[in-house]
Amino acid sequence: MSLTGVQLLIEDTHVVVENGIVKVTLSNPEGIVTGIEYNGVDNLLEYLNEESNRGYWDLVWSSPTSPGTKGMFDVIKGTEFQVIVENEEQVELSFTRTWDASLEGKLVPLNIDKRFIMRGCCSGFYTYAIYEHLDDWPAFDMDETRIAFKLSREKFHYMAMADNRQRKMPLPQDRDSPRGQKLAYPEAVLLVNPVDPEMKGEVDDKYQYSCDNKDSRVHGWICPEPAVGFWLITPSNEFRSGGPVKQNLTSHVGPTTLAVFLSAHYSGEDLVPKFKAGEAWKKVFGPVFIYLNSSDNEDNLFNQLWEDAKLQMQIEVQSWPYNFPASQDYLKWDERGNVNGRLLVRDRYIRDENISAKGAYVGLAPPGEAGSWQRECKNYQFWAKADDEGYFSISNIRPGDYNFYAWVPGFIGDYRYDEVLSITPGCYIVVGDIVYEPPRDGPTLWEIGIPDRTAADFFVPDPNPKYINKLYVNHPDKFRQYGLWERYAELYPDKDLIYTVGVSDYTQDWFFAQVTRKKDDNTYQGTTWQIKFKLDKANKRGSYKLRIALASATFSELQVRVNDPKAARPVFSSGLIGRDNSIARHGIHGLYWLFTVDISGARLVEGDNTFFLTQSRAGGPFVGIMYDYIRLEGPPSSTSNDADGI
Structure with a gap:
C-alpha cells in the first residue's frame, strides 16, 4: 500500500480505512474488525472464523437476580454507523447500538458507542467505547467487558507479554482431544500428542499468562515469516476496575489477544458492578492501541519486535491522555487535574521518626472506606507509585470527588485520606506530607x-x-x-x-x-x-x-x-x-x-x-x-x- 494520508471507503456491508501502512476492514454497521492487512499479509486475523469472531468488543451481563458471575455473552454489534472525523490526518468511525424498552431481557440495557481511529503515518489503530445507562432503565449486572482479537492460527505462534514471559505457544488443536487431555478444569489441558513433540507433557492454561493491571501495558504475538508483531498496548489503567493489582487475562492460545477492562477473575462477584434501576452511569473504556511492527533483520527477530513494542508502549503512555479522540466524553489533558504530595509512615515500634513510604501505591478512587478501591468497579481510578522518599504525583485525573488511598509494601493495612478531594479541570492540588499509621497496638x-x-x-x-x-x-x-x-x-x-x-x-x-x-x-x-x-x-x-x-x-x-x-x-x-x-x-x-x-x-x-x-x-x-x-x-x-x- 502506498497512499497519501488516511483513506476511507464505505461499502454496503463493510468499511475500509487505510493509511499506507495498515488497512483495517470493519463490518457495517456492526463494527466488527474482520480484516487487518499489514506488511504484505492480506489478513492478520483468522479468516476461517466467522466475521463476528475475529476482532470485537464483547461483554457478559445478567439480571440482578442471577447468582454468581456467569451471564449472557454478547458480541457487541452496532446498528448504526457514522463517520465522526474524516481528513488526511485522521479518520474516526462510530458504531452505535441504542437500547430501548422493547429490548428488555434481550440485550444489556446500555447505549454503546464503539469508536475506531486511524491516524496518518501510524502503524496501527486505536479503539475505545462509551457505555451509558440512563436513569429510567432497568437494573443489571455486568460481569465482564473487553476487546478480543483472534489472530491467524497459521502465522502467529510466538507470544510475548514480559521480558521473562514469552515463548513459542501450543497450537489451538493441541488443546483438543486426542492431542490434549482436559485436567481439573476446562482451561487447563495436558498436551499428550501436540503437533510440536517438544511440547509433549506440558500444560497449557490461559490463566498462566494473567497479569496485574500495573504490569500489563503491552502484550501480543509474533509471526516470523513475514516478520509481523501484533501488539495490544494499554496506555492507562484509569478505566480498568479494581486498581493496580487487579489481575486480568492477556494473550493465550487461540492465538488470542485481549484488552480486559472489567472482569471477576481473581476476585469473584465483588468485582461485578451491579447497576440499580434508574441509576445513571457513563464510562469511557480506552482508547487502547493495536500496534503492528516488522523487521527486515532476521537475527534475534523476536527480541527486536518485542523491544520495539515496548518502546511504542512508552510513547503511548507518555502521550496519555490523547489529544485526538473526538468524543466529548473522552477528556483531554486540560480538562483534568493533578495531585501531588508525600506519604510517610509512622510506626513507633519500628522508629521514633516518620518513615518514608518507599514504593507506596497511591491513588484516587471514588469515595469509600479504606481499601474499598480494590472492590470498586464502576468508575475511574488513578494510581501512581511513590519514589524512595515517599513523594508522589498523580496526574491527568478526571474531574469529580475522590478519596486518596494508599498501601505501602512492608506495612499492613490500607490508608485513606480523611478529606474528599474535588478535582476540577486544570487544578493542581498539593496535599503536602500525609502520614499513614499502620495497624499496631504493641511490639x-x-x-x-x-x-x-x-x-x-x-x-x-x-x-x-x-x-x-x-x-x-x-x-x-x-x-x-x-x-x-x-x-x-x-x-x-x-x-x-x-x-x-x-x-x-x-x-x-x-x-x-x-x-x-x-x-x-x-x-x-x-x-x-x-x-x-x-x-x-x-x-x-x-x-x-x-x-x-x-x-x-x-x-x-x-x-x-x-x-x-x-x-x-x-x-x-x-x-x-x-x-x-x-x-x-x-x-x-x-x-x-x-x-x-x-x-x-x-x-x-x-x-x-x-x-x-x-x-x-x-x-x-x-x-x-x-x-x-x-x-x-x-x-x-x-x-x-x-x-x-x-
Whole structure:
C-alpha cells in the first residue's frame, strides 16, 4: 500500500480505512474488525472464523437476580454507523447500538458507542467505547467487558507479554482431544500428542499468562515469516476496575489477544458492578492501541519486535491522555487535574521518626472506606507509585470527588485520606506530607512473611514433573505452574504443616496456600496449621494482637484457636470469605483481607504456646487461603525485651 494520508471507503456491508501502512476492514454497521492487512499479509486475523469472531468488543451481563458471575455473552454489534472525523490526518468511525424498552431481557440495557481511529503515518489503530445507562432503565449486572482479537492460527505462534514471559505457544488443536487431555478444569489441558513433540507433557492454561493491571501495558504475538508483531498496548489503567493489582487475562492460545477492562477473575462477584434501576452511569473504556511492527533483520527477530513494542508502549503512555479522540466524553489533558504530595509512615515500634513510604501505591478512587478501591468497579481510578522518599504525583485525573488511598509494601493495612478531594479541570492540588499509621497496638513478638499483599515470599513447591509449563521452570513466577495445590498432600502426607517460630524458615517451611486435603473417598477436608512459639513470660492481664493478612481467599473460613485445638469455639472466625479462585488460577494473590485477633493473655502460658489456624471449609481442591503476613504483638505497655519477650 502506498497512499497519501488516511483513506476511507464505505461499502454496503463493510468499511475500509487505510493509511499506507495498515488497512483495517470493519463490518457495517456492526463494527466488527474482520480484516487487518499489514506488511504484505492480506489478513492478520483468522479468516476461517466467522466475521463476528475475529476482532470485537464483547461483554457478559445478567439480571440482578442471577447468582454468581456467569451471564449472557454478547458480541457487541452496532446498528448504526457514522463517520465522526474524516481528513488526511485522521479518520474516526462510530458504531452505535441504542437500547430501548422493547429490548428488555434481550440485550444489556446500555447505549454503546464503539469508536475506531486511524491516524496518518501510524502503524496501527486505536479503539475505545462509551457505555451509558440512563436513569429510567432497568437494573443489571455486568460481569465482564473487553476487546478480543483472534489472530491467524497459521502465522502467529510466538507470544510475548514480559521480558521473562514469552515463548513459542501450543497450537489451538493441541488443546483438543486426542492431542490434549482436559485436567481439573476446562482451561487447563495436558498436551499428550501436540503437533510440536517438544511440547509433549506440558500444560497449557490461559490463566498462566494473567497479569496485574500495573504490569500489563503491552502484550501480543509474533509471526516470523513475514516478520509481523501484533501488539495490544494499554496506555492507562484509569478505566480498568479494581486498581493496580487487579489481575486480568492477556494473550493465550487461540492465538488470542485481549484488552480486559472489567472482569471477576481473581476476585469473584465483588468485582461485578451491579447497576440499580434508574441509576445513571457513563464510562469511557480506552482508547487502547493495536500496534503492528516488522523487521527486515532476521537475527534475534523476536527480541527486536518485542523491544520495539515496548518502546511504542512508552510513547503511548507518555502521550496519555490523547489529544485526538473526538468524543466529548473522552477528556483531554486540560480538562483534568493533578495531585501531588508525600506519604510517610509512622510506626513507633519500628522508629521514633516518620518513615518514608518507599514504593507506596497511591491513588484516587471514588469515595469509600479504606481499601474499598480494590472492590470498586464502576468508575475511574488513578494510581501512581511513590519514589524512595515517599513523594508522589498523580496526574491527568478526571474531574469529580475522590478519596486518596494508599498501601505501602512492608506495612499492613490500607490508608485513606480523611478529606474528599474535588478535582476540577486544570487544578493542581498539593496535599503536602500525609502520614499513614499502620495497624499496631504493641511490639512485634514474632512475624511470618513480608507484608506485600502476595504469598510469593512463602514456599512454592516445584510442580509435579507430569504437569509443567516449561516457561516457568527456574522462573521467579514458579507459582504459575499447574497443580501445585496437590503438592501439599504429597509434602504433608500424614499431618498438617507445623511452623516453629525461631526455628522454621517461612521461605521453606510455610506452604504458599492453605488448601484442603483429599481423602480416600475422593471428598475433601479442611486443614489445620500450627504456629509454635515460646514466651519467656505471659502477661495474664494483658491483651495480645494477632494480625493476619490474607493475600487470597476462596470459599474459605479461617478459624484461630489458642493452645487447644479441640476448643468448641475458636477465638476468631472469619466466616465464609472469598471467591477469587487464585489457587486454581495461579494468581499468588486475589483480594486482600486483614484481620485482627484479640487474644487475652490469660490464654497464653510461659514457655510453649501454639496457635491453630484452621481453614474449615472443604468444598473441593481449590477451596483455601493464601497468607500474606502474620504478626503477634505483645501488650502495649511491654517492650520487646520485657516480660513478654519471645
